[in-house]
Amino acid sequence: MKRPWWQSAVIYQIYPRSFQDSDGDGIGDLAGIERRLDYxxxxxxxxxxxxxIFPSPMKDFGYDVADYCGIEPMFGDLATFxxxxxxxxxxxxxxxxxxxxNHSSDQHPWFVESRASRDNPKRDWYIWRDAKPDGSPPNNWISDFGGSAWEWDAATGQFYLHAFLKEQPDLNWRNPELKRAMFDVLRFWLDRGVDxxxxxxxxxIVKAADLTDNPPNPDWTPARTERDRVLQLHSTDQPEAHAISAEMRALANSYGERLLVGEIFLPNERHARWYGSVERPQVQLPFNFQLIENDWKADRLRTLIADYEASLPAHGWPNWVIGSHDAPRIAGRVGEAQARVAAMLLLTLRGTPTLYQGDELGIGRVDIPADRIRDPQHLRQPQLDIGRDRSRTPFPWDDSAHAGFSTGEPWLPLNADWRTRxxxxxxxxxxxxxxxYRDxxxxRRAHAALSVGDIALLDTTGDLLAYxxxxGNxxxxxALNLGGGSVMLPRSGDHRPxxxxxxxxxVWDLSDTLAPNEGAIFELEDD
Known part of the structure; x- marks a missing residue:
């Protein structure tokens, strides 16, 4: 059976600002990425x-888009792309x-028109509402970055919705003209040849039409983000969003084997719905962040792997990730020894893995001085220590000045051990x-069992996770040892390593035990 390319593929995430600078301004760019492709x-x-990589005021470092069909000049231009x-x-x-x-920049021409007047043709391309009689916001929705998700616009006397920063107004996907414009964006890049x-x-991307208040979260504590004061029942995961996802997939399919990866944070049963059906598929890979979000314990990981696999529809393909531009570094979370075990876990589980730049070097926690912090999420809620700058630091290429990343001062500090790491x-x-990682x-390339094979979790105890x-034959x-003591290898029926x-x-040897913090891959044969 011919499989689509993305099932056996490994995806590598590049944070362009921090991969390679080519012009000495301390910020990575597209020409720098091209220079490092052979790596x-x-x-x-x-x-x-x-x-x-699109034009942006960089209030949220590119996730506030001012032109969906251009290239931010600090990264290059369309010819560079x-x-x-x-x-x-x-x-x-x-x-x-x-x-x-979900949102554009407030400097996008669409929003500039939308806020120009209440009767502007693009007014309904964003989500505007009147204040309540007491002048308060239309509902109790909370921005993911803290504070109300509504911003007052004095010029037109209404609030607009923003799930993130006020500089990132939410687009109204219930408006057919806006929807057509955004699908034209997808066509622009697909026509250009992106995969x-x-x-x-x-x-x-779609909100409840009546903008009902979200219910309070009974489990919220001040140790959690302000967003979590309420359950995002009406502001996320609406039925109409699934229909749009299916239309995106249909468009992508019309260009051949194109991949759609959806960023989705939901419990398994709701997460699995984003695969759609065989007749009306949605995204091929609804991103699975469970290896980031859970405790690094063998019993917990065993359960979440089993539950995730069980939740998938028959046509669904799994995927895994242990790091991203939004998450703490895996080596900073579990230590370098267990980061090696995590690498083996990520690259041997069934499904498509995504690597995040720098994790293959074992970069750990990078402390950012207060005067160098750039992340708006941290600056708005500093008491929670949730800053994302620590996972966005420049890639260290060598031990030359600025680690070979740039000839100028990098926009964020390097990892402290960059001269050796x-x-x-x-x-x-x-x-x-x-x-x-290279091994x-x-x-994975040499063994179909690792890239596209089936998986069977073994019933193990303690610090051992095995599958x-x-x-074919x-x-x-x-076998992965998630603890600091030696563990016995599991027995698998009539099969022996x-x-x-x-x-x-x-050290590649055949033994009955795994050393502390060791993971290993064995060939099995019948006794």
Whole structure:
């Protein structure tokens, strides 16, 4: 059976501001990404996802789009993009763009027109409402960045809705003209040759028509974000959004094998609905963030893997991620030893994995001085220590000035250990984190059991997480020790390990035990 390319692929997320600068301004750009493509080929990934590169005032670093069909000048221009796309395709890779459909920048020409007057033709392209009789916002919805999700516009005497910053007004997908305009954006980039889209906050794009108050969250505490004071029952995951998702998929399918990845934070049963049906499919990969959101414990991971797999429709394909531009670094969360185990977990589970730039080097927590903090989410709720700058720091390429990232001062500080923790140093070190990622990715290519095979979780206890991957006559055992003591390898029926293909410790041997913080992949044969 011929499978679509994305089922066996590994996606690599690039945060363009922080990957490679080509002009010395301290900010990464498209020409810099093109310069580093051979590194990605050697790493062994299949597709690149670029965080937003469109013109933007950068209030939320590109997720406030001022022109959906252009390139932000600090990154390059359309000609630069076309060269990058051609270079990506010439190397056998694919390119996925970040599509931001829920909101635009308040400097987008559409919003400038919309707020010009109540009778402007584009007024209904955004969500405007009158104040309540007491002058308060139309409902109790809370911005994901804290505070009311409504902003008063004195010039026209109404509030507009913004799920994020006030500089990011929400688009009204119930307006057919707005919807057509946004589908034209997708066509613009598909016509240019992109291989798909990661769709930002897809589950947000339609709101309940009557804008009913969200119910209070009985489990909220001050340790959680202000957004979580209410349950987003009416402001997210509306039935009409699924219909739009299906239309996006139909459009993408009309261009051939194009991939849609949906950013969706929902419980399993609601998350699975975003696959759609066989007759009316939606996004191929509703992003699965559970390895980021849960405790790093073997029993917890075993349960969530089983529950997630069980929730998938028969036509649904799983996907996994352990890091992103929004999440704390995996090595900062679990330590370097367990970050190696996490790499093996990510790249051996059934489904399509997404890597985040720098995780393959084991970059940990990066402390950002107060005067260098840039993230608006942190600046609005500093008491929660939820800043995203720490995962967006520049990529360290070597031990030259500014780690080879730029000839100028980087826009964010580098990881403190960049002189030793950089790509050049790790390329020459057989036991390095980078070498482990390259070896794991090579194994995925060599063994169909790892890339597209079935999975069977083993019934283990304590710190051991183990499962088998099977394809045809091939049977592999993945055993992961999530603790600081040695553990016995599990027994799998009549099958026994006959060869160790790879260990996170770099020592490939056949033993009855796993060392502390060790993961290993074994070939199995019948006794």
């Amino acid at each position: 990605l080929v050697a790493l062994g990934i299949d597709a690149i996802w670029l965080s937003p 076309d060269r990058l796309l051609a270079a990506v395709h010439a190397r056998g890779l694919r390119l996925i763009l970040d599509f931001v459909p 798909g889209f990661r769709i930002d906050v897809l589950w947000h 950089n790509a050049a140093a790790q390329l020459g070190e057989p036991g390095s984190m980078l070498s482990l 794991l990715l090579a194994l 088998e991957r099977m394809s 091939e049977r592999l055992l993945i 006959v060869r160790c293909l790879l260990s996170t410790r770099g």
